[in-house]
Amino acid sequence: MQIVDFKELNENLTFFLKAHKIIFQENSLDKACAKLCQEIGKRPEYKLVSLILVAEKSFFYVCSDKETEHKLGLWFKENKEKLEKNGCPIEKYFQDNNFLEFTLTNLIPEIDFLKDILNVEIKKIYIFPLKIEDNYQGVLLLGVDREISQLKISLYLNFIQILTLVVINYYFKNKEENLHAKIKKQEIYIQKLFSQMPLGVIYVELPERSIGFVNDYFCKLLGYKKEELEGKSSRILYFSEEEFLEFGDKVYPLLESRDYLNLYSLIFRTKNNQKVEVNLTISAEREQGKLKSVMAFVQDVSFRKEVLNQLNEAVVILDREKRTVVDLNKRCLELFEVGYLEVLNQRIDRKVFYDFRDRDFILEKINQDQEINNYEMLMRSYKGRVFTGLLSVKKVFWEGSEYLLILIRDISEFKALQNMLGQAQKMESLGLLAGGIAHDFNNILTIILGFAELGLKHLQDSSRVKKYLENILTTGDRSKKLIQQLLTFSRQKMGEDRYPLEVSPVIKEQLKLLRDTLPSIIDLRESISSQALVRTNPTELQQILLNLVTNAYQALQKTGGIIEVSLVDVKAEQGLREEDFYLPSGNYVCLVVEDNGPGIPSEYLPHIFEPFFTTKKQGTGMGLAIVASIVKGIGGYFWANNKKEGGAIFKIYLPVFEEVGTGIKTEEQTSFKKLPKELPGLNVLLVDDIKEVLEVTTYSLQELGLTVNPFQYPREALDFFEKNYDQIDLAILDLSMPEINGKELALKFRGIKPQLPIIFLTDYTDLLDEQEAKELQALFLQKPIKLEELEKNILLLLGGK
Known part of the structure; x- marks a missing residue:
C-alpha cells in the first residue's frame, strides 16, 4: 500500500x-x-x-x-x-x-x-x-x-x-x-x-451550487455514478440543510478575497448515508470580479482522522503568523464545545484562555521560538465550561511555511483526584492532631471534673462555692462533648457498629424532628426517592443530616429562605466529574442539602470541611469536619459549592450496599444479672500512668466505698497482682500506657485469674475496639466519666456479686 x-x-x-x-x-x-x-x-x-x-x-x-x-x-x-x-x-x-x-x-x-x-x-x-x-x-x-x-x-x-x-x-x-x-x-x-487521478475532483457552479463535473475517484469515494451527481445540487453531499447552508455562508465568502483555500476535516455524506471525512483544496474562478465557480481536489482522510480522533489529547494546528486554525481533531471540538466551521481559519486564543496572562506567556514563548511542554492552566470552552488543561506547543515547518502544533490534555479529573488526595492527607494529619488534643484534654478534664465532683459531694453549707463547682461541671460537660466531636473526626471514637441500613426512613424521621425545631421563616422541603441500603448506622446518618441542615439554617436565620433535602440513587458507570470533584464509578445514594442563602465565599470553600474552621462567633468549626469524617469512614465522598442562582449546595455520596442475603442487624441485648445495691467491701486494682488522673480516680472509687490499690506503673501493678490476685475483685485499667498498655496488662491478669472483671478507661486509642472489649468480657468507658456513671457500670459488670 x-x-x-x-x-x-x-x-x-x-x-x-x-x-x-x-x-x-x-x-x-x-x-x-x-x-x-x-x-x-x-x-x-x-x-x-x-x-x-x-x-x-x-x-x-x-x-x-x-x-x-x-x-x-x-x-x-x-x-x-x-x-x-x-x-x-x-x-x-x-x-x-x-x-x-x-x-x-x-x-x-x-x-x-x-x-x-x-x-x-x-x-x-x-x-x-x-x-x-x-x-x-x-x-x-x-x-x-x-x-x-x-x-x-x-x-x-x-x-x-x-x-x-x-x-x-x-x-x-x-x-x-x-x-x-x-x-x-x-x-x-x-x-x-x-478521471484517473488518485483523488477526487469536483467542479461546482455558483451561485446555484450545482455540480458541473466530478471525476471517477470522487464518485467511487461517495458511492455514486457520475450521472447521479453531475447537474445536481451539491446539497446531496451534506447530511442536513443546515450543514449545506453553513458551508455556503462560511466558506464561499472567504473565497471572495482569495484564490485558494484549504479546508480540513469536512464531513461528506455517501450514497448509503455513511460519513466520509475529507480535506479540500479549493480554487476560485471569477468573471468580472464575481465568484463564478470553484474547483476542489478532495482527499479521503477518514483513516488518518480516525487515528487522530482516537487520541485522548486535543490536537490543533495553527498558522504561526496569523494564529488562525488550520486543522483540529474531534477531541478538540468536544473539549471546547465548538463546531468545526465555527473555528476554521479563525483565531481562538481570545476565547479559550481563562486567564489572559497565560495567553500572553504562551505567545511570548512562541515569539521567542521556544517549545512549551506540559504547561498547566485553566481553559474555557466556547460554552463557558472551565477546565484544567495541560498544553504543549511545538513549531513545525511544512513546505516553507511555519505552523504551531498544539496538544491539549484535559486533566480536570486528575486535578480533582489530586485535590481529594491532598485534602484526605490533610484531614488525616488534622485527625491525628485532633486525637492527640483529645488525649491530653480528656485527661485534664478527668482531673478537673473529678475533683469538682468530689468537692461538690463534700461541700458543707456554701451556696456560693456550690454554684462555682456546678459551673465547673456544666462547662466540663460542654468540653466533653467537644472532645467527643474531636474523637469522631479523628475516627477513634468507638460508636455503633455499621450494618446494611435503608437510608430513607432515617432521613425522613430526622427531617420531621428538624421541621419541628426550625423557625417558621425557614421552608424545609424534601424529595426522597432512594430505597437503597448503605453500610452505616442511624447515628451517623442523623449527624450528617443535622450538621448540614444546621449549616444551611445558620445561613438563612436572619432573612429566612428555603432548605431543600433530597435523596436519590446515582449510577456512575464511567465515574462522575463535577467541576473540581471526581466520583469513582459505582452505585451511590446521594444526599443533597441546598439553600437559597448568600452562598459560601470562594476563599472559604477549600477549608469548610477542616476542623476548627468557622466564621461564626459561637461556632466550634467541627460540624462539617464531623460530616467529612463520617462519610469517609463509610467509604463515601462529599462535595460542596455555590449554585449559579445563589445559595450553597452540599452533596454526600454514600456507596450502596449490594451484597445479597445479609439481614439488617438488630441491637444486641446485654445479659447481666440483677444489679447489687451496694459496692462497699470490693477490692479494686487501679492502673493509670498519669499521676493526677490516678489520684482523682482513686478518690472517686473510695467515695463509692471501694478499697483501691492504685499503681502508676503497669509493671508494679503486675508484680502486685501476681502476689495478691486472690484478693482482687476488679481491675480498672487505662488503655494508653507506656511499656505495657491496658489490653496487654489485662491479658496477663486473665492468664493468672481468668474470671477477673475488667473495666477499660480510655481517653484516645486505637488499641482496642468495642467488639474486642466484649470478647474480653470487659467494659469500655470513655474519659472523663462521672461518679454516678462509674458506679452504674461497676454494678453492671459485677451484677449479682
Whole structure:
C-alpha cells in the first residue's frame, strides 16, 4: 500500500491550481512561462526552473534564475543551426521514459554543457517532456538540491499535459482548421487525466451550487455514478440543510478575497448515508470580479482522522503568523464545545484562555521560538465550561511555511483526584492532631471534673462555692462533648457498629424532628426517592443530616429562605466529574442539602470541611469536619459549592450496599444479672500512668466505698497482682500506657485469674475496639466519666456479686 503524505499532496495541488490559472489567463506565451517558472521557483528545493519550448524549429526559453537564463541564451545562439536542423537533441531518450533524471556527474552527452551553466548547489536535474500527439514541443527542466517525491513527479507529469494546451493555443491559433480538433482532443485527454487521478475532483457552479463535473475517484469515494451527481445540487453531499447552508455562508465568502483555500476535516455524506471525512483544496474562478465557480481536489482522510480522533489529547494546528486554525481533531471540538466551521481559519486564543496572562506567556514563548511542554492552566470552552488543561506547543515547518502544533490534555479529573488526595492527607494529619488534643484534654478534664465532683459531694453549707463547682461541671460537660466531636473526626471514637441500613426512613424521621425545631421563616422541603441500603448506622446518618441542615439554617436565620433535602440513587458507570470533584464509578445514594442563602465565599470553600474552621462567633468549626469524617469512614465522598442562582449546595455520596442475603442487624441485648445495691467491701486494682488522673480516680472509687490499690506503673501493678490476685475483685485499667498498655496488662491478669472483671478507661486509642472489649468480657468507658456513671457500670459488670 502506498503511503501518501497528505500535507505534501495538498501543497502540490495548490500549486497545480495556480499553474492552471496562469496558463489560461495570460495572453502571451513569454509572460505565462515566466510566471510559471517564478511560481515553481518559490519552493525552497528548486534552485533552477526552466521552460524550453520549440515550434516550427524556433526555440523559446525562460528561467527562474536570470544568470542561468543568460548563459542558456548564449548556448542556444552558438548551437542555433544545429538545433534547427536536428530538432530536440534528447527526444530519443523519452521513447521509453516519462521523464529523465540526472546528476551533474552523469549527464548524457547531448546536455553535458549544463555542467558549465548550472549552479553547483544543484544535486539533481529532472526533465519532463512536452508532447503534442507524437511531436515533442519542449521540456520542463527542474534543478533541485534534493530528491523530489514520486508524488511531485506524478503531478508534474500531469501538469506538463496541461501546458501542452498553451503551446497549442499560442502556436496553432492561426490554423483554424487544426486548432479546434487539437484542442478538443487535448481537452478529452485532460478529462481522462482528471478521471484517473488518485483523488477526487469536483467542479461546482455558483451561485446555484450545482455540480458541473466530478471525476471517477470522487464518485467511487461517495458511492455514486457520475450521472447521479453531475447537474445536481451539491446539497446531496451534506447530511442536513443546515450543514449545506453553513458551508455556503462560511466558506464561499472567504473565497471572495482569495484564490485558494484549504479546508480540513469536512464531513461528506455517501450514497448509503455513511460519513466520509475529507480535506479540500479549493480554487476560485471569477468573471468580472464575481465568484463564478470553484474547483476542489478532495482527499479521503477518514483513516488518518480516525487515528487522530482516537487520541485522548486535543490536537490543533495553527498558522504561526496569523494564529488562525488550520486543522483540529474531534477531541478538540468536544473539549471546547465548538463546531468545526465555527473555528476554521479563525483565531481562538481570545476565547479559550481563562486567564489572559497565560495567553500572553504562551505567545511570548512562541515569539521567542521556544517549545512549551506540559504547561498547566485553566481553559474555557466556547460554552463557558472551565477546565484544567495541560498544553504543549511545538513549531513545525511544512513546505516553507511555519505552523504551531498544539496538544491539549484535559486533566480536570486528575486535578480533582489530586485535590481529594491532598485534602484526605490533610484531614488525616488534622485527625491525628485532633486525637492527640483529645488525649491530653480528656485527661485534664478527668482531673478537673473529678475533683469538682468530689468537692461538690463534700461541700458543707456554701451556696456560693456550690454554684462555682456546678459551673465547673456544666462547662466540663460542654468540653466533653467537644472532645467527643474531636474523637469522631479523628475516627477513634468507638460508636455503633455499621450494618446494611435503608437510608430513607432515617432521613425522613430526622427531617420531621428538624421541621419541628426550625423557625417558621425557614421552608424545609424534601424529595426522597432512594430505597437503597448503605453500610452505616442511624447515628451517623442523623449527624450528617443535622450538621448540614444546621449549616444551611445558620445561613438563612436572619432573612429566612428555603432548605431543600433530597435523596436519590446515582449510577456512575464511567465515574462522575463535577467541576473540581471526581466520583469513582459505582452505585451511590446521594444526599443533597441546598439553600437559597448568600452562598459560601470562594476563599472559604477549600477549608469548610477542616476542623476548627468557622466564621461564626459561637461556632466550634467541627460540624462539617464531623460530616467529612463520617462519610469517609463509610467509604463515601462529599462535595460542596455555590449554585449559579445563589445559595450553597452540599452533596454526600454514600456507596450502596449490594451484597445479597445479609439481614439488617438488630441491637444486641446485654445479659447481666440483677444489679447489687451496694459496692462497699470490693477490692479494686487501679492502673493509670498519669499521676493526677490516678489520684482523682482513686478518690472517686473510695467515695463509692471501694478499697483501691492504685499503681502508676503497669509493671508494679503486675508484680502486685501476681502476689495478691486472690484478693482482687476488679481491675480498672487505662488503655494508653507506656511499656505495657491496658489490653496487654489485662491479658496477663486473665492468664493468672481468668474470671477477673475488667473495666477499660480510655481517653484516645486505637488499641482496642468495642467488639474486642466484649470478647474480653470487659467494659469500655470513655474519659472523663462521672461518679454516678462509674458506679452504674461497676454494678453492671459485677451484677449479682
